[in-house]
Amino acid sequence: MQDAVEKLLGILDLERLEDNLFRGVSPDQSWQRVFGGQVVAQALVAAQRTVDPARSCHSLHSYFLRPGDPATPIVYDVERIRDGGSFTTRRVVAIQHGRAIFSLSASFQIMEEGFDHQMPMAEVPGPDEVPHGKDLKERILRDAPPAVQRYWMRPRPIEFRPILFDHYLTENKLDPVQRIWVRCNRSVGDDQPLNAAVLAYLSDMTLLDTSLFAHGLSVFDERVQAASLDHAMWFHRPVDVGEWLLYAQDSPSSSGGRGLTRGSLYQRDGTLVASVAQEGLIRPVRRG
Structure with a gap:
């Protein structure tokens, strides 16, 4: 787990090519496509490195245009749109x-x-009150489909502890609501730009799934074509991603082959640190 965190921090330390030009790489070239949260986080880091450190990101809005190739470096081109008295804008x-x-x-x-x-x-129950680790593997994941088992037991820099696993163990149509405790597997210190980048990275995880719960499906189902289309975040207050955060999600609507999911990230003491919204492609796989 610690190696995974070091790898994450490594890919967020972008190479500067020019004043407004940066290059990033992917941590695992065996993936079929680049994880969306990685691109959001790296693009945020690129923008941060052209902004006065006294100014912190309060919002971002993004679009996924094409699948990323994990075997090829990604170049991030930053445009300095505006430097105002209180606000700075980057594209x-x-x-x-x-x-x-x-x-x-x-x-x-x-x-x-x-x-x-x-x-x-x-x-909600606290992170130590929900199944995790060996307990999760032996009590719940043993009955889950193989794709679900592989996903939840894979080593990663972010630890997830879902409060309920019902959505992954049944094809019943359930409320499109999800509550998950999340944290980075170790603290990244007091660097708020880095904490914001890691928060952006983890914020792209599990959102698409929530929009499928109302249809008795998940992103692991081979009958579903799923992909993130856009991603927005609002950073309300400072955060320590090494501490547990409750990621509360709900999907108010799906239509036209798209599902919308909203998320709120809270500290354990109830402080709201960030809000998220994402629309994703969710359509039945077209065969023949």
Whole structure:
């Protein structure tokens, strides 16, 4: 797990090619395509490196344009849209094989005081009260499909502890709601830009699945074609990704071959640190 974290931090340490040009690589070239959260996080890092450190990202909006090739480095081209008195805006295009595969717009702001409120966190079992580790493997995953077993037991830099696993063990149509405890497998320190990048990385995990629960399906089902189409985040408050966060998700709608999922990331004390929204392609596989 620690090696996986080091690998993640390594791919987030982009190579600077020019003032506004950066290059990143993928951690595992055996994947069929680049993980979307990786591209979001790397593009955010590229933008961060052209912004005054006194300004932190408060929002990003992005589109996945083409599947990324994990065997090829990704070039991130940053456009300095605006440097204002309080806000800074950057646009980033990720390029492979001479074509754009991803685009991101991000806004940065000087920290300031202002009105403060948030929606409360739901009462749920804590991360130590839900099945995990050996208990998860022996009690729950033994009855899950092989693809689900491989996914949840694979070593990764982010640890997930779902409160309920019902969605992966049945084809019944269930409420499109999911609650998962998440954290990086070790602290990345007080560096808030790096914490934000890791949070962006993990925020792309499990969202598409939530939009399929209402249809008795999951992204592991061979009958489903699924892919992220866009991804938006709002960073509300400082975060330590090495501490447990509750990722509360719900999918208000699916239509036209697309599913929308919203997410809220809370600290254990109930502080809302970020909000997420993603629309993904979810359509039956067309055969013949």
